[in-house]
Amino acid sequence: MEISFWKERWDKGEIGFHQEHINPYLGYFYGEKGPAHEARSKLRVFVPLCGKSRDLWWLMNNGYATVGVECSELAVEDFFNEHQIEYRRSELRSHVHYAADNLEILMGDFFSITREEVGKITDIFDRASLVALPEEMRRDYVEKMTELQDPGTRTLLITLTYPHGDMNGPPFSISEEEVEDLYGTHFSIDKLVAKNVIDDEPGLKSRGLTELTETAYKLTRK
DSSP: OHHHHHHHHHHHHTTTTTSSSSSSHHIIIIIITSSGGGGGOEEEETTTTTTTHHHHHHHHHTTOOOEEEEEHHHHHHHHHHHHHHHOEEEOOOEEEEEETTTEEESSSSSGOHHHHHHOSSEEEESSSSSGGGGGGHHHEEEEHHTTTTTTTOOEEEEEEEOOOTSSOOOSSSOOHHHHHHHHHHEEEEEEEEEEEEGOOOOHHHTTOOSSEEEEEEEEOOO
């Protein structure tokens, strides 16, 4: 699944994966149960494959320094235009850098991104990255994510699990066993919550799904 696949999805407006509302797990674990507002400025949250997610807007407006990476220029510029945010644009080694107050977005190929470009991060929010990638790309993705983190970095990872053969992704089904296999060596893994969400996803139901479990994990870099 090449970068051109996702650019084409954005260019054609085929973005059923884009959510109009803030992710409830983000609002709960980084809002209601998160650090006090005055402590949030010390945290820097990385959102891989961010698209034009409203989660970015929520993070920056709730006191978190935020950095995302996205391959589609259309998605990045849509985000700033839809939220009427002025930004500065500059060229980096392999990415285009968009900056506005406590938000940065790096536009380009995720797999070529460097620690220097991302900067020091304390937290990661992965709602739509791992589940967007086919099995043959996931280990490379996790290796790159591991490379970008210092020990102690926390990740809120959201996965989806459904019966094999019910649907062709994306989003792809990720089992608990695969999460352990991918992350177990370099991360401690805490399962936070698992929820049956099939009735909340009519679009996926129409694609043939009969069961769908959404699971939130806390990963901590060893």
